[in-house]
Amino acid sequence: MGERQTRLEVLRYLREREERSAYGWALSTEVQPRLQHSVQAAAAQGLAELADREMRAELSAHEGRPVLWAARLSPQGHDVLAYLQASPAPAPRSAPPEAGEQIVELRPSQMDALRVYVNLLPGLCVPPADGLVERVRTAHFDRPNNRWRMALTHEQIETVAYAFYLRAHSGSAAEANQFTREYGITYRPEVAVAPARMGA
Structure with missing residues (x-):
């Protein structure tokens, strides 16, 4: 023991x-x-x-x-x-992903950035995808590979990319760049056009 x-x-x-x-x-x-x-x-x-x-x-x-x-x-x-x-029990490493999910492995610095994002609730304008907060809480740490493992849906993976987008604009782009290289997903916001002001 x-x-x-x-x-x-x-x-x-x-x-x-x-x-x-x-x-x-x-x-x-x-x-x-x-x-x-x-x-x-x-x-x-x-x-x-x-x-x-x-x-x-x-x-x-x-x-x-x-x-x-x-x-x-x-x-x-x-x-x-x-x-x-x-605290919920961590998800076992051997648990296979369900239909529509894939295993995502994050470095410790990436997991730290993701936790900062989900801990901002309820003050977020763009909240996490349904179920992501629980997946973060129950993630399994693969010690030999130094990675946090989670089974995520596509929507949840996009939310992870959004967390790294926030991180990139507030300090480090390393987490977003690593995620793009490994999973091919980068968050890109839609270009917003503000309506004309009254009387303009």
């Missing part, structure tokens, strides 16, 4: 113990020594809290026996679990 997964399992364990505890603390008698080490590592990252001497004395009084060690989630630890629960 990786370090990140181990950390999340420890946070889940602490939350479970807190919910069962009358005082909101996981006590040393309830946490195996090997897990105590992982809890202390989580505390070093600000994700858990260890009871100080005064709190241990208070818990000892409640328990009627010495409490030598106790821990609970920090507010940040609670929020990590809440964020994890609210």
